[in-house]
Amino acid sequence: MNDPSLTDGRAQVTPLHPGAGETLTEAAYRSLRNDLVRGRHAPGERLRIERLRRLYDVGPTPLREALQRLSAEGLVRADGNRGFTASPLDLADFDDLNTARSAVEREALRLAIARGDELWEAQVVSAAYLIGKADRAIASERTVQPEGVAQPDGTADGLLDHWEAANAAFHRATVAACGSNWLLRIREGLHTQCERYRRASIYRRRGKRDLAAEHQEIAAAVLERDADLACTLVTAHFAATAGDLALELGKAQ
Amino acid sequence: MNDPSLTDGRAQVTPLHPGAGETLTEAAYRSLRNDLVRGRHAPGERLRIERLRRLYDVGPTPLREALQRLSAEGLVRADGNRGFTASPLDLADFDDLNTARSAVEREALRLAIARGDELWEAQVVSAAYLIGKADRAIASERTVQPEGVAQPDGTADGLLDHWEAANAAFHRATVAACGSNWLLRIREGLHTQCERYRRASIYRRRGKRDLAAEHQEIAAAVLERDADLACTLVTAHFAATAGDLALELGKAQ
DNA sequence: ACAAAATGAAACTGGTGACATTCCGCCACG
DNA sequence: CGTGGCGGAATGTCACCAGTTTCATTTTGT
Structure with missing residues (x-):
């Protein structure tokens, strides 16, 4: 069924492996979203069914359905x-995205701080510990490498993946106790969009910021239940990333 | 092609009429969403492809794709x-939904009040005028009808549709100038969800509230650029509706 | 002769229908 | 009470068709 000699060296994509009792549509959805967020399908690139069919080794039906779902989320445009088409990256859209994300995150954070219990606190502590390690790992890896290298692709990609996962987990943990599944769902979607923009940049910014310190400050404010401070810090945290990326994207354009 | 004698008197659904250069998938999406919001597919009801195929007179492919999109929006569950399955109506979910909607609406409102120009103001005035008329029409129609009648279906449905449209247009107008398409998009989705819950109730609440007054107060606060007041009013406005519906749904359960 | 518009063909998307396969739920049977 | 078919539905593939877009070519006007 699967011809391993046919993996087609050029375009690397996430292979489908439908977990037990999972639909091919769902698997295709996950793989496609993964690859879109990672930029394996360039922004603006046309996503022709026939090509995707060969890349992912599925029929057109699951692909079309997955693409429809992704278009509802905004990662894909269906014209x-x-x-x-893979949604293009647009500077104005990014700004817009950030105001929406900040707003939703703030609200969720306030609610979580108001409602969270001990278990939630413990999970924030745990996530903060992990993101702290990831932050330092990234920072130290950067100092090892010479200035402007910033591996173009593929080399230390695992580290970046790990950091993104830890970062997502940390921020998710802080708002997990907000009590509104709708807020959490919306927040997740906005986070994914932002991650796509983040990964599209070269992460040159790292030198200028102490991400570990920012994250620990946020965690501290959350654990002290200081909602105003936490919101301020998170807003600044997001805005800093946004500003850096905007700068980079602006230059590229 | 279309057999008019086959319209199948029982289940009334929105017929597909794909506008020029529009996909059948999009048309099916619109019709399905319309019918889901109006409760023409009962909450929790299974949406079998074969049945929908006969109801809407389309092939299975556009239907499946439309359903995937709707499941991404939360109107449909794909298990x-x-x-x-048409998403069930759940009291807890409704509460959750309302906190999310209030939060997003408040944020958008603040931004709109900060950024809106004269044209925006004018459109708020216009929308406020229209919802005012719709509010009074509903209120007067209610006094004409005897107490507990509340037409079960089909009779004065047009009035209700008109009110829902005017209500949506009014609230949309107040936040239109917020400048974030993401916020607007999210807001629209949450509004649709709430409309579904609203339409599922019997609208008995109308007697107890002066909707026209509430809407005009909101409009006034917006036009005076009093963001705090506007947010407070809108939050109360939503909470009142939510409370009434929760009462009704709670009884039903 | 050259640029712009019109034409025509190829490619692709959207959609249908039939069929294979897999999965779920149910019922009968041990 | 467990279990093993069994029927039906959902998922997915394939082949095929119709309508659009797109691109290259041809035609036309100056």
Whole structure:
């Protein structure tokens, strides 16, 4: 069924492996989203069914359904009779995205701080510990490498993946106790969008910031139940990343 | 092609009429969403492809794709290998939904009040005028009808549709100038969800409230650029509706 | 002769229908 | 009470068709 000699060296994509009792549509959705967030499908690139069919080794039906779901989320655009396109990265859209994300995150954070219990606190502590390690790992890895190298692709990608996962987990933990599944769901979608923008940049900013310190400050404010401070810090945290990326994207354009 | 004698008197659904250069998938999406919001597919009801195929007179492919999109929005649930289901109405979920909606609406409102220009103001005035008329129409229609009648279906449905449209347009107008498409998009989705809950109730609450007054107060606060007041009013406005519906749904359960 | 518009063909998307396969739930049977 | 088919539905593939877009070519006007 699967011809291993046919892996087609050029385009690396996440292979489908549908877990038990999982639909091919769901698997295709996950793989596609993964690859879109990582930029394996370039922003603006047309996503032709026939090509995707070969890349992911599925029929057109699960692909089309997955793409429809992704278009509802905003990662893909479905235009009239012209098929699907990976959503382009746009500076104005990014700004917009950040105000929305900040707003939702703040609200969720306030609610979580108001409602969270001990278990929630413990999970924040745990996530803070992990993101702290990831922050330092990234920072030290950077000092080892010469200035402007910033591996173009593939080399230390695992580290970046790990940091992104830890970062997502940390921020998710802080708001987990907010009590509104809708807020959490929306927040998750906005986070994914932001991650896509983040990964598209070269992460040159790292030198200028002490991410570990920022994260620990946020964690401290959360654990002290200082909602105002936590919101201020998170807003600044997001805005700093946004500013750096905007700078980079702005230059590129 | 279309057999008019086959309209199948029982289940009334929105017929598909794909506008020029529009995909059948999009048309199916619109019709399905419309019918889901109006409760023409009962909450929790299984949405079997074969049945929908006959109801809407389309092939299975556009239907499945439309349902995938709707499941991303939360109007439909797609469970494993058991097909699609109209999302159930749940009291806890409704509460959750309202906190999320209030939060997003407040944020958008603040931004709009900060950024809106004259044209925006004018459109708020216009929308306020229209919702005012709709509010009074509903109120007067209610006094004409005897107490507990509340037409079960089909009779004065047009009035209700008109009110819902005007209500949506009014609240949309107040936040239109917020400048964040993401916020607007999220807000729209949450509004749709709430409308579904609203329409599921019998609208008995109307007697107890002066909706026209509430809407005009909100409009006034917005036009005076009093963000704090506007947010307070809108939050109360939503909470009142939510409370009434929760009461009704609670009784039903 | 050259640029712009019109034409035509190829490619692709969107959609249908039939069929294979897999999975779930149920019922009968041990 | 467990278990093993069994029917039906959902998922997915394939082949095929219709309508659009797109691109290259041809035609036309100056």
